[in-house]
Amino acid sequence: MSPFAVQLVNLFAAAMLLLAFAMLSQRRILALIHLYALQGLALSASTVTVAWATGQDHLYYSAAITFTLKVLLLPWILHRLIRRLSVKWDVETLINIPTMMLVGIVLVVFSFNLALPISEFSRSIARGTLGIALACVLLSFLMMITRSKAVPQVIGFLSMENGLFFAATSATYGMPMVVELGIALDVLVGMVILGVFLFQIREQFDSLDIHHLEKLKED
Amino acid sequence: MNVEGVFAQLTAAVVALVLGPLLTGWVNQWRAWLQNRTAPPLTQPFRTLHKLFWKESVMAHEASALYRLAPYVVFSCMLLASMIIPTLSTNLPLAPAADAIALVGLFALARLFISLAAMDVGTAFGSLGARREMLVGFLAEPAFLMVVFTASLITDSTSLATIVSSLSHRSLAILPSLAFAGVAFTMVSLAENARVPVDNPATHLELTMIHEALVLEYSGRHLALLEWAASLKLFAYSCAGLALFFPWGVAEANDRTALALALPVLVAKLAAGGIALAVIETILAKMRIFRVPEFLATAFLLGVLALLVHLLLGA
Numbered sequence: 001m002s003p004f005a006v007q008l009v010n011l012f013a014a015a016m017l018l019l020a021f022a023m024l025s026q027r028r029i030l031a032l033i034h035l036y037a038l039q040g041l042a043l044s045a046s047t048v049t050v051a052w053a054t055g056q057d058h059l060y061y062s063a064a065i066t067f068t069l070k071v072l073l074l075p076w077i078l079h080r081l082i083r084r085l086s087v088k089w090d091v092e093t094l095i096n097i098p099t100m101m102l103v104g105i106v107l108v109v110f111s112f113n114l115a116l117p118i119s120e121f122s123r124s125i126a127r128g129t130l131g132i133a134l135a136c137v138l139l140s141f142l143m144m145i146t147r148s149k150a151v152p153q154v155i156g157f158l159s160m161e162n163g164l165f166f167a168a169t170s171a172t173y174g175m176p177m178v179v180e181l182g183i184a185l186d187v188l189v190g191m192v193i194l195g196v197f198l199f200q201i202r203e204q205f206d207s208l209d210i211h212h213l214e215k216l217k218e219d
Numbered sequence: 220m221n222v223e224g225v226f227a228q229l230t231a232a233v234v235a236l237v238l239g240p241l242l243t244g245w246v247n248q249w250r251a252w253l254q255n256r257t258a259p260p261l262t263q264p265f266r267t268l269h270k271l272f273w274k275e276s277v278m279a280h281e282a283s284a285l286y287r288l289a290p291y292v293v294f295s296c297m298l299l300a301s302m303i304i305p306t307l308s309t310n311l312p313l314a315p316a317a318d319a320i321a322l323v324g325l326f327a328l329a330r331l332f333i334s335l336a337a338m339d340v341g342t343a344f345g346s347l348g349a350r351r352e353m354l355v356g357f358l359a360e361p362a363f364l365m366v367v368f369t370a371s372l373i374t375d376s377t378s379l380a381t382i383v384s385s386l387s388h389r390s391l392a393i394l395p396s397l398a399f400a401g402v403a404f405t406m407v408s409l410a411e412n413a414r415v416p417v418d419n420p421a422t423h424l425e426l427t428m429i430h431e432a433l434v435l436e437y438s439g440r441h442l443a444l445l446e447w448a449a450s451l452k453l454f455a456y457s458c459a460g461l462a463l464f465f466p467w468g469v470a471e472a473n474d475r476t477a478l479a480l481a482l483p484v485l486v487a488k489l490a491a492g493g494i495a496l497a498v499i500e501t502i503l504a505k506m507r508i509f510r511v512p513e514f515l516a517t518a519f520l521l522g523v524l525a526l527l528v529h530l531l532l533g534a
Contacts (some may be wrong), residue, residue, distance in 0.1 A: 002263065004391075005393055007393040008393065010393070010395055010528075010532045011393050011395050011398075013395075013532070014395030014396075014398070014399065014524075014528050014532070016396075017524065017528070018399070018521075018524065021417070021520060021524070025517070097513050098512055098513060098516035101516055101517070101520045102516075104520070105520065105524075107525050108524070108527055109527065112527060112530070112531050116531075128338075128532045128533070129532070130533055131531050132528075171497075195225075
């Protein structure tokens with residue numbers, strides 16, 4: 001429980017928050033995937049730090065799962081996906097980025113206030129970071145709401161799972177191993193299903209813009 | 220106020236007046252080297268100043284007194300700003316008179332005068348430059364204030380001298396809030412000093428320039444004062460950044476040997492900062508003027524995040 005470990009966890013938490021904002025404002029899909037991989041890296045680094053500082057061995061496994069899944073496997077699948085959908089260099093027009101960042105700041109303030117009384121109960125070394133984890137979840141929500149293309153929405157969904165995972169590590173030293181394995185598998189299967197969906201959407205509408213989904217009836 | 224303090228204050232002023240143009244020359248030299256050009260000598264800014272001071276100053280017939288006054292106001296604002304930032308010593312008689320918020324105000328005053336003077340003659344380029352300068356300024360100022368507030372919260376003071384001395388005395392710790400604030404400050408200083416992602420200091424292409432459009436009508440000694448003020452502004456911003464994020468090596472009160480030691484440390488830090496600035500300017504492309512609000516909104520966001528992260532994590 002050295003103060004150095006607490007500082008390191010705080011640093012990784014801050015990096016995760018920064019990356020969440022970077023993803024919120026990123027126009028290019030390829031860069032979005034890189035940012036997602038970086039966020040996974042920050043997450044597994046912070047998990048390793050918590051494991052090392054508290055001697056909780058099962059957190060090492062969870063960090064290993066996070067690393068293989070979110071830094072290597074899922075970005076690789078996403079890369080393949082966007083190559084086969086040939087949307088690699090797609091640039092999405094976003095609604096006014098400064099406004100979105102201000103909304104993001106409001107979300108961060110909200111979640112910090114919300115997490116403050118909860119983290120009082122926790123005795124974990126990383127309890128201060130619960131607010132950041134909550135903010136990451138809400139920012140990913142915002143990203144899913146504001147994006148109009150399908151692939152960035154999928155990345156938003158995956159990044160939301162990052163935030164949830166981080167909340168679990170910071171508040172309670174992680175979930176039981178079975179639950180963690182289950183979630184990891186869920187994300188993987190969800191990714192595959194969403195990938196199939198993306199192909200179907202493009203097949204049907206010749207575009208990945210999900211606004212087309214609003215009118216499914218043929219008229 | 221004592222003799223030592225006055226001595227330190229006067230040294231700071233002289234150092235600012237000399238090192239300011241040298242820093243500009245240094246950055247220009249490195250820019251040239253990084254772009255495979257032959258570099259101008261380090262003293263080129265002084266030669267330009269010398270040339271301009273001996274030239275006749277041509278004025279428009281319609282120019283008002285404000286136009287005549289503006290270079291002097293801008294120059295004294297920048298000199299005062301570089302005097303209240305603890306560059307060499309934290310024992311400055313002027314420091315209690317103006318804290319970090321007043322420093323932001325000083326920069327704003329200079330911006331107001333230069334913009335009014337640019338619109339005074341009524342040429343198209345002058346008012347175009349003034350509008351752009353105001354656009355950049357009003358977006359950069361809140362971001363700068365957020366950076367200052369973060370440092371103030373960490374040290375419980377808005378006085379620059381107290382901030383520097385307590386930051387340099389605290390034990391070494393990883394502070395994510397200061398890292399965010401540092402990036403935000405870098406972005407703000409790039410915008411405020413008319414550096415590459417926002418404005419190109421070397422261009423006279425009418426449609427893209429901001430700073431050059433403001434001083435387009437000036438000539439002779441007025442232009443020299445404005446150029447010198449621009450160098451002082453770069454120096455003041457660099458020193459503010461060094462004071463907030465690399466505060467080590469600044470002399471404490473009543474210590475002449477430390478004061479003598481602080482000068483080489485400052486020169487070394489400025490030299491490293493100048494090279495970093497030249498590298499930034501070489502690898503980045505100038506952005507469209509309508510992307511500038513986005514750039515500065517990011518700086519503001521980072522400043523606010525620094526503040527929030529400090530409040531939540533206490534780090």
